[in-house]
Amino acid sequence: xxxxxxxxxxxxxxxxxxxxxxxxxxxxxxxxxxxxxxxxxxxxxxxxxxxxxxxxxxxxxxxxxxxxxxxxxxxxxxxxxxxxxxxxxxxxxxxxxxxxxxxxxxxxxxxx
Amino acid sequence: xxxxxxxxxxxxxxxxxxxxxxxxxxxxxxxxxxxxxxxxxxxxxxxxxxxxxxxxxxxxxxxxxxxxxxxxxxxxxxxxxxxxxxxxxxxxxxxxxxxxxxxxxxxxxxxxxx
Numbered sequence: 001x002x003x004x005x006x007x008x009x010x011x012x013x014x015x016x017x018x019x020x021x022x023x024x025x026x027x028x029x030x031x032x033x034x035x036x037x038x039x040x041x042x043x044x045x046x047x048x049x050x051x052x053x054x055x056x057x058x059x060x061x062x063x064x065x066x067x068x069x070x071x072x073x074x075x076x077x078x079x080x081x082x083x084x085x086x087x088x089x090x091x092x093x094x095x096x097x098x099x100x101x102x103x104x105x106x107x108x109x110x111x112x
Numbered sequence: 113x114x115x116x117x118x119x120x121x122x123x124x125x126x127x128x129x130x131x132x133x134x135x136x137x138x139x140x141x142x143x144x145x146x147x148x149x150x151x152x153x154x155x156x157x158x159x160x161x162x163x164x165x166x167x168x169x170x171x172x173x174x175x176x177x178x179x180x181x182x183x184x185x186x187x188x189x190x191x192x193x194x195x196x197x198x199x200x201x202x203x204x205x206x207x208x209x210x211x212x213x214x215x216x217x218x219x220x221x222x223x224x225x226x
Contacts, residue, residue: 004155035216040218041218042199042216042217042218042219043156043216090155090156092155092156098203100146100158100161101148101156101158102158103155103156103157104155105153105154105155106153106154106155
């Protein structure tokens with residue numbers, strides 16, 4: 001039982017490049033979330049998916065898109081990376097929308 | 113979701129109880145208190161949550177004051193592996209737009225000393 005798995009663990013992009021961060025959970029959870037964490041700012045919600053087939057914006061959605069591919073997988077796409085998107089990205093899942101969150105170990109992204 | 117206030121850092125001796133306070137004076141009646149922790153370079157880990165009664169699980173105890181304006185997370189016998197940033201969050205259990213805007217503040221850096 002792996003819980004929440006994020007890939008890749010590290011990534012370096014040049015400004016303007018695109019990439020997709022992958023997240024998969026094996027706990028049969030309905031809700032999934034993407035957060036970013038910057039020094040001194042805690043975690044901020046980017047996008048979430050309350051259930052399969054639905055996605056909604058969080059606190060800081062600009063510059064990102066998401067896809068809830070199926071119940072297990074929730075991907076985050078950066079279409080044109082910017083240095084301001086340098087951050088650590090965490091995916092989380094929950095049994096239902098307001099249950100405790102289970103987090104992955106993050107993707108460390110640097111945009112130069 | 114109500115705002116929370118936590119001390120930025122605390123130390124605790126190994127084997128002693130660690131008591132981490134959190135103020136949430138604007139908490140609403142339907143908002144729960146959640147605690148998570150984040151060990152360096154890892155994702156946050158859920159610890160415990162409660163509404164108004166004290167709660168205990170295998171990791172910790174949660175004491176919520178009668179007026180619910182503050183709470184304390186207790187790690188009964190802290191170990192070096194408990195060194196982490198601890199986040200206190202309040203959020204509603206019922207479905208609402210505000211419940212979705214779950215944001216973690218800066219938390220408390222707990223350092224367990226040998």
